[in-house]
Amino acid sequence: MMPGTHSGQTLNDRLNAARYALAGQGLARVVYLLQCTDEQNVSIPQLANLLIERTQQSSWIVVFKALVTVHHLMCYGSERFTQYLASSNCNFQLNNYLDKAAPKGYDMSIFIRRYARYINTKALSYRTVAFDFTKVKRGDESQLRQMGMEKLLKTIPVLQTQIDTLLEFDCNANDLTNGVINAAFFLLFKDLIRLFACYNEGIITCLEKYFELTNKKLARETLDIYKKFLTRMNKVGEFLKVAEMAGIDRGEIPDLTKAPSSLLEAMEQHLAAMEGRKPG
Template sequence: MAGQTINDRLLAARHSLAGQGLAKSVCKATTEELIGPKKKHLDYLVHCTNEPNVSIPHLANLLLERTQNTNWVVVYKGLITTHHILAYGNERFIQYLASSNSSFQLNSFLDKGGVQGAVGARIGYDMSPFIRRYAKYLNEKALSYRTCAFDFCKLKRGKEEGSLRVMTAEKLLKTLPVLQAQLDSLLEFDCTANDLTNGVINMCFMLLFRDLIRLFACYNDGIINLLEKYFDMNKKQCRDALDLYKKFLTRMDRVGEFLKVAENVGIDKGDLPDLTKAPSSLLDALEQHLATLEGRKGSAANTPTQSAK
């Protein structure tokens, strides 16, 4: 694939003449060139999010504008650049995306033209579903922030300080469904190693992989906390918690499929989380406890002390 197109160069020149550094960097990060956005442009845009005199709404709108392009490469790179800034930039950026009405409107995106002729048209057509799914995930990521006021991918994780390990039962039961929805949206990207055919989708996959590792670690923390609190919960909480745990088990299988793709494209096995499942006897014990709680009324005559609880 050749370097930047004439369109890319004209656009960059126009912004240079106007002295619009931010717009120029966004354009350079989202060229029609079939490679991922260049590191130097991404680094500059991340740096801009930490500068108090830089307008975050202006930056977000420039990126949204690029995703309205008809060329799939430009659109995809606009999404990747946004995701990179969400991952590494100042929190002001995700705060703005979460609080504004701006979102990626790409549910029906389809590039039939592609890049450079018939082969390019085929690539554009093949990449379009992944662009639609990726945009949906980024919208869901912003929605999670709007709902919970934090980015799951940036939360502290682990036994001692993990945010979801120390949450109250009430907050946990409200937070885990939001995390599940974001994880589901990521897993719906649903690519195979054979789909990762160019530098653009490859970069997208690596950003998704990075998010998945962090989301799953938070998810795991939350489920451990949920199980530790389960036997002290009331009947309704137990019912909700059991439902969340069952959903966690099914999602573990889907996470495993995503990680197989990561392994197939060369990600080190040591970087992948352990997906060893708890014994099925645990699920049996949880179900038995809930059945006992739900059966109390029936056994009230025999166990008056229980009915008084």
Template structure:
């Protein structure tokens, strides 16, 4: 399917008549063409979020309206465009999405126009859940895990124990929602889903860096924590170990579909003795003898 449909042209023309350039750009980014949203339209929308005169709620509402379309192509592109702006636009766009009670309600979306529509509908349902979780995480934390400073003096490494024990499950939920996309190389067979996968891959790199920072902070503080905190901390660490396998699998798919190996982080497995040390410490705090474990 190449070129814009008549419906696409009419939709864009309607917004031209009402004088809304932003809404017109949203329509142009979410046409029926089976390619990712065009770079020029995404850049226009990202720049628009920096302008104080631009109506961000109207931009978001137009994207939601496009996500209500019957075509999997239009809906998928509406989600991709929203994701792009969440990541690269002014933070007030993400703040607005996080303030809404509901974001994308696509859990029952199904395009029955062909086998391709059926296949892509599955990924649309999963992708919309991830974007909802991304907005929810912002609401919970008042910051975006993807945007915060990483490393030794980064947000997750310098967090207090209380904030860390609250923030890590939120981060884990966002990572879970991303990994639940469950893509395989053969599924990446058109420009739309490929554009989505690249955004998810870039998000996962940032989320993993935050996750790693949080775990380092947790381990550094573990032996000074109260018993109840150690219990929560140990559960967080155990969940981290199981998620590392799934993160590694996602990165392997990225490599198989041609993403440069240098852009993919190397995951190092923690020694089993570390988990044993944490469990032994918690058992000591709970008054259990080693043989009771």
């Protein structure tokens, strides 16, 4: 029974149903949990703690499924779920996780540790900036487009860190050998597309303001952020190649067009002129 369809359903009924859903985690059950996050009389802390408990199991399949469910709820559930993970300062302590017993346990444990780090970082980003980078509006209404330069230069490194942690999942197409890691990879792919779109808007905003800057410190920080952006473009490109090899529709994969090298040269020359020195 879906949440909200039975007025007599108690909180315990809902939580027991959630426990059942977490045991299998088929599509219908994940949909049930998504709807639970929108129910005002469902305890988000209890739901989150159920998932956290699942990640303390020994089986890599159970742990990985629980993490995928958490990620799915962060992406598609009520924002209350992400708010709780961010504000409660709870995280997934899986840095030393290892399933030695199951077939593929060792290999999958590596990806579980990396995936848990990303989910922790995603929650930390929300706690730091008070919004989800993957859900920002595009264009002129984007939070990053409306920020002043100083706030923007503090916000972009948070976004950079989240992208870096996502890219550290670092799998290739040959690693995508089962439905659980495939589901994790697909959610990471979806996040990366949105994160990079947000990142790109932040960089464009920086570039629009860069040549008008009179503050040398802000100019140096902006140039450094732009150089890091160029490096990350290459890493994002590698991830997208894996996505294509894994069978993700090419229409969903963005084309990363690099800015001409003359732009970086012009930025370096501008900073050098501000600092009264020769470029280089």
